[in-house]
Amino acid sequence: PAAVPSQVVPGADPSARQLCFAWGPAEVLVCETLFGRRGGSLSPGEPGLGRALVPGALTGCGVAGSGEGAPSSSRVFVVRKDQDIYIQTLRKLFNESHGIFIGLQRSEEELAGKSRKAQLVQVSKNYRSVMRACMEDMHQAAISARDPALHSQYSTQVSILSAMELIWNLCEILFVEAATAGPLLLRLLDWVRLHVCDVDNMVREVLSSENPPKHELFWNVVDVFVLQGRLDEARHLLSREASADPTSVNMYRVLDDLMKKMPVPTLGNTQTLTEMELKWQHWHEECQRYLQNGTFASNSHMESICKILLGDEDAILEKKELMTTWYHFLVTRLLYSHPTVKPMELRMDLFLGGESSPEPLDTILMAAFEFEMHQVIKECSIALSNWWFVAHLTDLLDHCKLLQSHNLYFGSNMREFLLLEYASGLFSHHSLWQLGVDYFDHCPQYGRVYLELHIERIPLNTEQKALKVLRICEQRQMHEQVRSICKIMAMKALRNNRLGSALSWSIRAKDAAFATLISDRFLKDYCERGCFSDLDLIDNLGPSMLLSDRLTFLGKYREFHRLYGEKRFSEAAKLLLMLMTAHIAPCSFWMTLLTDALPLLEQKEVVFSAEQTYELMRCLEDLTAGKSEKQKFQDDEVETTKVEMLRLALARNLARVIVKEGTLEGS
Amino acid sequence: QVSVINTVDTSHEDMIHDAQMDYYGTRLATCSSDRSVKIFDVRNGGQILIADLRGHEGPVWQVAWAHPMYGNILASCSYDRKVIIWKEENGTWEKTYEYTGHDSSVNSVCWAPHDYGLILACGSSDGAISLLGYTGEGQWEVKKISNAHTIGCNAVSWAPAVVPGSLIEQPSGQKPNYIKRFASGGCDNLVKIWKEEDGQWKEEQKLEAHSDWVRDVAWAPSIGLPTSTIASCSQDGRVFIWTCDDASGSSWSPKLLHKFNDVVWHVSWSITANILAVSGGDNKVTLWKESVDGLWACISDVNKGQGGVSAGTEGQQNEQ
Numbered sequence: 012p013a014a015v016p017s018q019v020v021p022g023a024d025p026s027a028r029q030l031c032f033a034w035g036p037a038e039v040l041v042c043e044t045l046f047g048r049r050g051g052s053l054s055p056g057e058p059g060l061g062r063a064l065v066p067g068a069l070t071g072c073g074v075a076g077s078g079e080g081a082p083s084s085s086r087v088f089v090v091r092k093d094q095d096i097y098i099q100t101l102r103k104l105f106n107e108s109h110g111i112f113i114g115l116q117r118s119e120e121e122l123a124g125k126s127r128k129a130q131l132v133q134v135s136k137n138y139r140s141v142m143r144a145c146m147e148d149m150h151q152a153a154i155s156a157r158d159p160a161l162h163s164q165y166s167t168q169v170s171i172l173s174a175m176e177l178i179w180n181l182c183e184i185l186f187v188e189a190a191t192a193g194p195l196l197l198r199l200l201d202w203v204r205l206h207v208c209d210v211d212n213m214v215r216e217v218l219s220s221e222n223p224p225k226h227e228l229f230w231n232v233v234d235v236f237v238l239q240g241r242l243d244e245a246r247h248l249l250s251r252e253a254s255a256d257p258t259s260v261n262m263y264r265v266l267d268d269l270m271k272k273m274p275v276p277t278l279g280n281t282q283t284l285t286e287m288e289l290k291w292q293h294w295h296e297e298c299q300r301y302l303q304n305g306t307f308a309s310n311s312h313m314e315s316i317c318k319i320l321l322g323d324e325d326a327i328l329e330k331k332e333l334m335t336t337w338y339h340f341l342v343t344r345l346l347y348s349h350p351t352v353k354p355m356e357l358r359m360d361l362f363l364g365g366e367s368s369p370e371p372l373d374t375i376l377m378a379a380f381e382f383e384m385h386q387v388i389k390e391c392s393i394a395l396s397n398w399w400f401v402a403h404l405t406d407l408l409d410h411c412k413l414l415q416s417h418n419l420y421f422g423s424n425m426r427e428f429l430l431l432e433y434a435s436g437l438f439s440h441h442s443l444w445q446l447g448v449d450y451f452d453h454c455p456q457y458g459r460v461y462l463e464l465h466i467e468r469i470p471l472n473t474e475q476k477a478l479k480v481l482r483i484c485e486q487r488q489m490h491e492q493v494r495s496i497c498k499i500m501a502m503k504a505l506r507n508n509r510l511g512s513a514l515s516w517s518i519r520a521k522d523a524a525f526a527t528l529i530s531d532r533f534l535k536d537y538c539e540r541g542c543f544s545d546l547d548l549i550d551n552l553g554p555s556m557l558l559s560d561r562l563t564f565l566g567k568y569r570e571f572h573r574l575y576g577e578k579r580f581s582e583a584a585k586l587l588l589m590l591m592t593a594h595i596a597p598c599s600f601w602m603t604l605l606t607d608a609l610p611l612l613e614q615k616e617v618v619f620s621a622e623q624t625y626e627l628m629r630c631l632e633d634l635t636a637g638k639s640e641k642q643k644f645q646d647d648e649v650e651t652t653k654v655e656m657l658r659l660a661l662a663r664n665l666a667r668v669i670v671k672e673g674t675l676e677g678s
Numbered sequence: 679q680v681s682v683i684n685t686v687d688t689s690h691e692d693m694i695h696d697a698q699m700d701y702y703g704t705r706l707a708t709c710s711s712d713r714s715v716k717i718f719d720v721r722n723g724g725q726i727l728i729a730d731l732r733g734h735e736g737p738v739w740q741v742a743w744a745h746p747m748y749g750n751i752l753a754s755c756s757y758d759r760k761v762i763i764w765k766e767e768n769g770t771w772e773k774t775y776e777y778t779g780h781d782s783s784v785n786s787v788c789w790a791p792h793d794y795g796l797i798l799a800c801g802s803s804d805g806a807i808s809l810l811g812y813t814g815e816g817q818w819e820v821k822k823i824s825n826a827h828t829i830g831c832n833a834v835s836w837a838p839a840v841v842p843g844s845l846i847e848q849p850s851g852q853k854p855n856y857i858k859r860f861a862s863g864g865c866d867n868l869v870k871i872w873k874e875e876d877g878q879w880k881e882e883q884k885l886e887a888h889s890d891w892v893r894d895v896a897w898a899p900s901i902g903l904p905t906s907t908i909a910s911c912s913q914d915g916r917v918f919i920w921t922c923d924d925a926s927g928s929s930w931s932p933k934l935l936h937k938f939n940d941v942v943w944h945v946s947w948s949i950t951a952n953i954l955a956v957s958g959g960d961n962k963v964t965l966w967k968e969s970v971d972g973l974w975a976c977i978s979d980v981n982k983g984q985g986g987v988s989a990g991t992e993g994q995q996n997e998q
Contacts, residue, residue: 032955032963034948035699038683039955040706041963042694046893046943087697087708089684089720435950460902464949470702495792498747506749506766 035089036468037439042087092396092436100152100168101399102443104145108403109446111137115410116453128188131411135183138403139176146172174372175400177206181379182387182404187411192350193276193287199342200240209335210235224252230312235333237316238343242270245316265306266313269298269320276350284350291350295321322347328362337362338376384413388425402433402450427454431461438465448483463492471499474512494520501525510536511545514562518552523559530561534568538603543569564595571607580618584611588623591630601634605657612660617668624665631657686725688716692737700743700750707752709738715754715764717771729771733762739785745792748812753798755784761800761810763818775818780804785832790858791839799860801831807862807872809879823872823879827864832893835908836860838900861908863892869910869920871930887932890914894944898951909935909954911942917956919974935966935974953977 031044115134122130146169153165184190184198210231217223217232226232229252236245246267253263274290298321301307307314318326327334327343334340340362369377371394378386388408391401408414409426430450437447447465451458466484471477477500484492497520504513510532517525537543549569556566567590574583587608590596596604608627611618619627635654688694692711699706699720705728706718715731715738736757744751750766751774761784765774781804790797796812807826811819837859858874859882869892871883890913898907908920908930917935922928935954944957954966954974969975 029943029961030957030963031694031697032944032946032957033696033698034946034955036701036703036949038699038703040697040699042697042708044695045693046941046957085688085690085694085710087686087688087694087706088682089686089706090680091683092680431950457901460900461950464899464901468702468949470704491793495745495747502747502749506768 038089038091040087041090091439100149100165101145101397103148104141104172105399105437105443105446107141107144108138108399109449111141112403112406112453113449115407118410128411131407132183132188134410135179135187135407138407139179139183142172142176142179146176171395175395178372178375178379178387178391179400179404180206181376182408185379185382186384186408186413196276196342196345200346203339203342204239204241207239207335207339210333218248223248231333233312234316234319234330237270237319238327238330238334238339240275240343240346242273242275246270259310262307262310262313265301266316269294269301269317272297273320274350287350319343320347331362337373338380341380384408385425388429392429398429398433398436402429405429427456427458430454431457435461435465438468444469445479445483452487459487459489462487463489466492467495471496471503474500494522498522498525501529505529505532511548514545515548518555518558518562521558526559527561530559530565533565534561534600543572560595561597564590564597564600567595568600568604575607575611580611580614580616584608584618584623587611588619588626592626598634598637601630602653605631605634606653609657609660612664617664617671619664619668621665621668621672624661624668628658628661628665631661684720684723684725686718686720688718689727690714690716695738696740698741698743701746705743707741707743709741709754711737713738713756713758715741715752715762717752729764731762731764731771731773733773733776734758734760736783739783740787742787742789742798744789744796744798747792748796751796753787753789755787755800757783759784759802761787761798761808763798763810774816775810777808777810777818777820779808779820779822780806782830785830786834788834788836788860790836790860793839794856794858799834799836799862801826801834801862801864803830805830805864807831807834807879821879826862826870826872826881827866827868829865831862831864832891833863833895834860835862835895835897837897837906840900861895861897861910863895863910863912865891867892867912867914869895869908871908883928883930885910885920885930885932887918888912888914888916893942896945896947896954898947898954899949901951907951909945909947911945911956913941915940915942915958917942917945917954919954933974936964936976 029044029046031040031042031046033040111134118130118134149165149169149172153162153169156162156165180202184195184202188198189195190198213228214232214235217226217228220226223229223232229248233245233248236242236248249263249267253260253267272294274287274294276287298317302314302317302321307317315326315329319330322344324344327340327347331340334343371390375387375390375394378384378390388401388405391404392398395401405414405426406429409424414425431454434447434450434454437450438444444465448462451462451465454461466480466489469476469480471480477496481493481496484496497516501513501516501520501522502525504510504516505528510529514526514529514533517529533543533545533549543549546569549566550573552562552566556563567586571583571586571590574580574586587604591601591604605627608619631654686706686708688708688710690708690710690712694708694710697706697708704719704721706720706725707715708718709715713732713734713736715729715734716727717729717731719726719728731754734754734756738754738756740755742753744753750771752764752771753761754764755761759778759780759782761777761780762773763775763777764771766772767774777800780800780802783803784800785803786801788799790799798810800808800810802808805825805827807823809821809823811821813819839856860872862870862872864870867886867888867890869885869888870881871885872879873882874880885908888910892910892912894911896909898909900906904923906922909917910920911917915938917938918932919935920930920932922930935956938956938958938960940958940960942956942958944955946955947953948955952967955963956966957963964976965978966974967977
């Protein structure tokens with residue numbers, strides 16, 4: 012297998028033996044350790060097998076200074092992929108391209124042919140414009156950065172973005188737009204002109220000088236124009252030279268004429284291929300004739316230009332310094348070669364001269380020129396430290412229906428694979444993870460499960476964040492995750508003694524057990540303090556009261572208090588009784604309830620009917636009878652007094668009510 | 679390319695044996711031969727010591743974080759034969775439960791999927807595996823599998839929770855019928871799969887391929903496919919990837935990931951199970967990914983070195 016890239020963790024102590032490794036949600040942990048200290052470091056063959064250390068060595072294991080070597084490092088390294096770090100600087104890129112991505116996924120698939128293609132080209136241009144905007148920002152940041160390390164970081168990013176835009180642009184021309192030979196050539200020329208900028212300064216210098224023809228670099232600039240197919244500009248410059256030197260007027264006129272007559276494809280190309288070819292053939296022969304009969308013999312510059320027009324490879328190659336890159340060389344050769352025979356021979360070897368080997372950028376561009384789309388994607392994946400580029404480019408190419416044939420082993424496809432990688436990386440960021448959600452949504456095979464696994468790891472620092480995450484899960488019917496998040500939030504609230512919040516979270520989680528636990532806490536609090544907290548919540552439980560018996564009791568008990576507060580005594584009485592007779596109240600609470608009945612029993616007006624009073628008495632007897640002898644013995648004075656008071660109150664009430672009911676009956 | 683974003687100086691006085699991030703990557707737990715377990719807050723590149731937990735009487739081998747829905751809970755296991763469960767209550771970390779049912783070093787602890795409740799599996803050098811399950815109000819129930827591996831058990835790892843059959847939402851309060859499984863690796867050179875049936879744990883499968891002690895097992899997280907995947911590594915220098923295609927869990931087939939030149943101690947899966955990390959005796963951690971054609975390829979290795987960060991330079995190699 013190819014050489015595996017090695018990543019070095021700086022500062023780790025080389026005298027320690029091994030690396031202990033653990034995955035975090037977004038990062039990895041690395042620390043030095045010495046494995047083999049646990050579980051028996053000796054393999055079966057060794058004496059004393061089974062137990063790693065001799066008995067009694069509990070205190071002496073591996074302590075520094077035991078002669079086993081230098082003390083080991085006590086540091087743990089938290090390591091992250093670079094792309095996750097550069098997320099901050101590329102944030103704008105990620106945000107804006109997200110919009111373009113979503114737009115593309117939702118775009119009109121019904122559009123066919125030309126209009127669809129135009130749409131896709133526009134998308135591609137939008138991506139590039141975002142890249143350029145990001146480059147500009149980064150460039151500004153680089154300039155204004157005082158810290159040299161930061162400056163260098165930004166500058167590196169600028170060159171990476173620039174390379175990315177170069178590649179994307181080429182892919183747009185070759186794959187997305189995929190025009191026919193003529194228009195394709197025009198696009199490639201534009202591409203070269205835009206991206207090979209090393210000569211721009213020189214051009215500017217010569218053009219702005221007082222007397223350009225006298226400038227020492229004059230001919231270089233003319234050559235540049237010719238090489239880049241900017242023949243009108245070349246002609247214009249030459250005309251100034253012509254007027255300066257009357258002796259070679261004839262030569263200039265001929266060359267000017269040849270340049271003017273060169274058949275070039277126009278965008279609104281109306282001529283047929285045959286017509287084009289004939290014209291070109293005719294023109295090519297004319298150039299040949301002038302060259303051969305020595306018209307330019309006295310001026311080597313002009314002679315070499317004529318040779319270039321004829322597509323002479325050696326002549327073009329001589330101007331290597333002005334082309335600076337092999338792909339410029341390639342496009343120039345294409346321009347001056349036969350219009351229908353367009354072998355895209357890269358001939359990089361000619362350009363580079365065989366000493367230097369191709370850089371990653373070269374490899375990628377080569378693959379593009381050879382129309383090896385998958386190779387382009389693969390090489391980009393290797394060369395770039397972040398998935399943004401390959402994920403979005405591949406998605407676009409997929410929409411152009413160019414990636415049909417490849418299905419990866421594990422059933423997914425290249426597009427989805429890359430999108431999953433990219434989106435996963437976004438989850439390590441505290442706010443960009445939201446973009447990741449949308450990307451996962453558009454991965455039909457594994458998007459959902461990846462989302463499930465990642466969304467669980469988002470720290471729920473604030474209630475708002477939790478609600479945001481919840482909404483996302485609910486929208487996608489991710490019930491398990493909803494429940495899990497609600498449980499986590501309930502637990503957090505409980506730990507911080509926010510009972511009301513804990514209760515509403517556990518209701519949302521439909522967690523009966525937890526709701527019971529919290530209700531108990533509420534009731535306990537009431538018993539201790541004599542009042543309820545979070546009344547609003549309890550009062551408005553509604554049907555969710557039914558989640559757990561304890562919760563129902565809590566709700567009803569609070570209702571009892573409300574009724575009592577509103578002086579609706581008979582209703583309150585009825586409810587109170589029902590809580591015991593229907594066994595909604597836990598036995599442990601009965602005493603409290605009966606004690607709550609006391610004020611009702613001592614009202615001026617009789618509240619409890621005879622039957623109700625009998626019921627209450629029965630409840631009291633059940634309660635006291637239920638106590639064991641031991642318990643009765645342990646009951647303190649207060650307890651016994653309470654029971655006595657209750658018995659008395661109940662008896663008195665019974666007496667009053669019998670009289671009242673008897674009187675009514677009688678009248 | 680990677681960069682170190684934080685270097686936590688744990689101040690452990692002896693070898694660190696394990697370091698684990700919590701669910702959200704906000705806290706780091708470490709354990710050491712100095713018998714302590716430490717917890718740090720590592721948000722935003724910081725390192726604040728939150729707790730220095732003492733309670734073990736010997737080197738602490740592993741720590742494991744429970745799912746946050748149960749609160750902030752950490753388990754640790756040690757040479758001192760104990761498993762301790764720590765909990766954060768009212769802002770402080772305390773021992774909440776101590777299990778002393780093993781006869782020798784407890785080597786590995788692993789929390790079950792949260793769907794099953796709060797359950798901890800523990801593997802020990804006495805050959806047994808215990809399962810500690812929280813039943814409420816501070817109570818834990820223990821189930822023990824004696825003689826799970828002759829000579830000793832070195833590692834335990836739970837299978838992800840998969841609800842068999844129906845995908846419709848269960849009515850509240852009703853627990854779906856999960857089939858609980860976990861894998862273990864031992865000094866009998868075997869990887870075993872255990873399944874709970876009627877409240878009892880039974881040996882379901884014996885996976886034989888290693889020729890020396892199995893040091894670690896790791897059951898891969900589920901990405902929704904019916905296949906199950908387990909990674910195992912051994913004293914014999916081999917790492918195997920075991921896969922089982924059917925839901926019944928009956929036919930497992932091993933694929934050799936790689937034969938290393940030294941003992942392989944540790945294997946672990948990334949969250950989405952697409953990368954396997956392997957720690958070996960050769961000073962390196964290698965990361966592996968399954969490629970297009972089903973073969974496993976090493977995508978990078980992480981090793982130690984002095985000086986600045988640079989990709990492509992070899993760390994200093996040690997003489998053995």
